[in-house]
Amino acid sequence: EIVLTQSPGTLSLSPGQRATLSCRASQSVSSSYLAWYQQKPGQAPRLFIYGASSRATGIPDRFSGSGSGTDFTLTISRVEPQDFAVYYCQQYGSSPLTFGGGTKVEIK
């Protein structure tokens, strides 16, 4: 099983700042099958990034994903008020599918 470790656990930022979220895998993620999700309270997760770097439909270009192998990053170039939420990474290249523990992006 691939274990995903996200850091930091919480990121405190002011609107307009840059956010850098990390996801590290215990072994190489096959074919960069790495996704990022945003979850707000009381809502289902929403796919933001797939294939490590491809934005899902409707996701603004201030969100970008990068990385390969065991190290992946989600970057928000300038955080906007609606971006404060919890972000999860997930690998879907091998079974079982696994999620990271999440990074909470909160208002400073």
Add this chain to the structure above:
Amino acid sequence: QLQLQESGPGLVKPSETLSLSCAVSGDTIDSSSHYWGWIRQSPGKGLEWIASIHYSWSISYNPSLKSRVTMSVDTSRNQFSLKLSSVTAADTAVYYCARVGNGLDYWGQGTLVTVSS
């Protein structure tokens, strides 16, 4: 627009079987190359993948739950289902169904299932 909707009892007694269904609209399960899956989230916790099924009945399980999980697909009703046996309080969670595409690209709104006597 693809939509998924979970349904099932919100309260299950310990040792009994949790049963949920997911109705799919906007896509046809048996014409799709996708898998369809279940994910859960315990209160205040992270996400846990349970299992995924293809309409051909190919199923992939989380090993930690495999012995208690049964998945099925009903192409006539365009839905798929989950059964989790011998539940305990640790199975209390919001259960989501989702389409497995490039990532989990469509999700249901989730349904809270509480295990309590």
